[in-house]
């Protein structure tokens with residue numbers, strides 16, 4: 620009897636071991652390790668609620684200017700592109716930690732970010748604008764003082780408004796669409812955000828408009844880890860070729876048709 624119990628115990632232990640091993644395997648397969656060791660993969664992080672730079676289409680794919688530029692660069696480099704959607708304010712940390720190779724997210728180049736990451740050459744420009752209800756008393760930037768301003772957390776719009784008007788006047792949202800929804804509901808008096816997404820959000824929400832006065836002009840680029848000079852060089856080389864071939868202009872024109 621005793622012997623029998625022993626055998627059962629041994630068998631049970633073996634089963635547990637085998638199951639664990641199986642779990643372990645499954646994990647390494649699905650939890651993609653750092654792209655660096657897969658060699659051929661370019662892992663891009665973004666925040667896909669920022670049309671026309673990145674958004675989720677009807678087929679649940681992440682599309683937009685940044686997604687297409689990254690794909691074109693990856694093609695040139697003979698790499699496979701993988702896109703990870705995350706919070707905008709996690710992107711820099713993700714680049715630093717190596718969980719993504721690049722962040723392409725309509726990301727503005729600025730000195731503060733340059734302390735943490737490197738930037739590629741720029742591929743587009745952006746303007747911080749102010750969205751208000753059509754009947755708003757806010758007519759120009761000068762009227763923002765004392766108002767409740769909605770922003771996407773961790774963006775340059777957030778930084779400018781927090782330093783210009785104080786934390787108490789700025790309400791942070793996880794994405795621009797939520798900030799604009801809060802504006803439509805009257806929870807904030809205006810939203811400061813990049814001009815092209817602003818146009819998209821205003822189109823999607825009745826009764827809103829964009830002020831003509833601009834808050835700030837900016838350049839967009841890809842963020843790359845400081846110790847990844849090799850990728851930075853390759854990325855810039857591919858980007859330059861794509862610019863020279865007219866491919867970047869073509870992608871931008873596809874999503875932001877120039878008015879005739």
Ligand code: ARG
Pocket residue numbers: 665666667668669672673707724725726727728745771773774775776813
């Ligand atoms: N250009 C702004 C910044 O760099 C906003 C970018 C937001 N991008 C996004 N994919 N949500 O801070």
